[in-house]
Amino acid sequence: MPELPEVETVRRGLLPAMEGARFTKVETRRPNLRWPFPERMAERMAGTRVQALTRRAKYMIAELSSGESLIMHLGMSGSFRIEDAKGKNTPGEFHHPRSKLAAHDHVVFTMESGTEIVFNDPRRFGFMLLMPDAELRAHPLLAGLGPEPLGNAFDAAMLATACRGKRTSLKAALMDQTVVAGLGNIYVCEALHLSHLSPKRGAATLANRNGTPHPRAVALVDAIKIVLGRAIRAGGSSLRDHRQTNGDLGYFQHDFSVYDREGEPCRTTGCGGTIKRIVQQGRSTFYCPKCQK
The missing domain is CATH 3.20.190.10 (MutM-like, N-terminal)
Incomplete structure (x- = not known):
């Protein structure tokens, strides 16, 4: 989709x-x-x-x-x-x-x-x-939609507050449209990799005990905005059906760091890990177990 x-x-x-x-x-x-x-x-x-x-x-x-x-x-x-x-x-x-x-x-x-x-x-x-x-x-x-991920209101404090006390995984929280609106499987995988956070990590770990945002939340919000910005500038991704209004395919799929790259080397400099695929909530998740913690 x-x-x-x-x-x-x-x-x-x-x-x-x-x-x-x-x-x-x-x-x-x-x-x-x-x-x-x-x-x-x-x-x-x-x-x-x-x-x-x-x-x-x-x-x-x-x-x-x-x-x-x-x-x-x-x-x-x-x-x-x-x-x-x-x-x-x-x-x-x-x-x-x-x-x-x-x-x-x-x-x-x-x-x-x-x-x-x-x-x-x-x-x-x-x-x-x-x-x-x-x-x-x-x-x-x-x-019931959450904040727009590219909007000025979406920041580490907002994300930490939304995830505080949640018992779900970080991947599941980001896929929840009430937490942040518009994120889907591809860009969640990419943002988690860029921020070096494991999709299996507990969502609640984005907040400190006093509710303030942990540095993980800051890194993740920055990564979400960077990944989405890159994808929009590239014209979106082309998986099966997507095309732009002028008929061109989107080109962001050529820049995927983890999505659909199971078994390939991690592109993080100096990592040396291998991209792994797991299934969470019925959806494929791609990540690097070595550099995403």
Whole structure:
């Protein structure tokens, strides 16, 4: 599933075509994706303007001039592409052929410029929800989310407080969306490696006995921000389905230090360890037992 950097990459790719533009037509080509489309979605969106295109965790949110917001989630295989008025894809280099099956083009936004923004989702695990702005923060998908890991409010003290007293592993705590929003398996593994912390370490060890942040928490917060920043600058990761809006693959997977590198040498200078794979909560965890303690 696309993680925060992938979603942020897509959002930034959509900004020039969507933000400030008006929908002249909205077409849904099937009754549902993961869930049914909102009632009268096409009618409610046609003629409205996108006042802002934001992101919360792994959700993109289009704030509309009608006083409603459209929540969009990519699911397992969802992607957007931008086409000009003649139907041509925007420029982009492809490493592998991209599916052009019209059966997978489930939503088409036609903007006032004539640009078409197409949502393609072969597996149909993505979704779109349309609701009044006043109900947005209270929606079950958003209400319980923790802080944004790239936000100024997310710091060592906040993370230590969230993990204090927890009996779960550090990996499990970071995957908990109420602790920090938007982190997924790939970037948790990478951040733990960069901070030299074991995924099996107890989450509570990020806090001192008096509740203040341990230096481990400082190192981990710094690592999370560094890893996510690198991934966004690289255009996200390409595992199976993820592509940017111009069709390019993300390139961060070439910079993985531990993820999907079982049996390979650790890249930490002077370590000499070997990357190991374990399973935690049904998910693969990759780490170096030698330098991650």
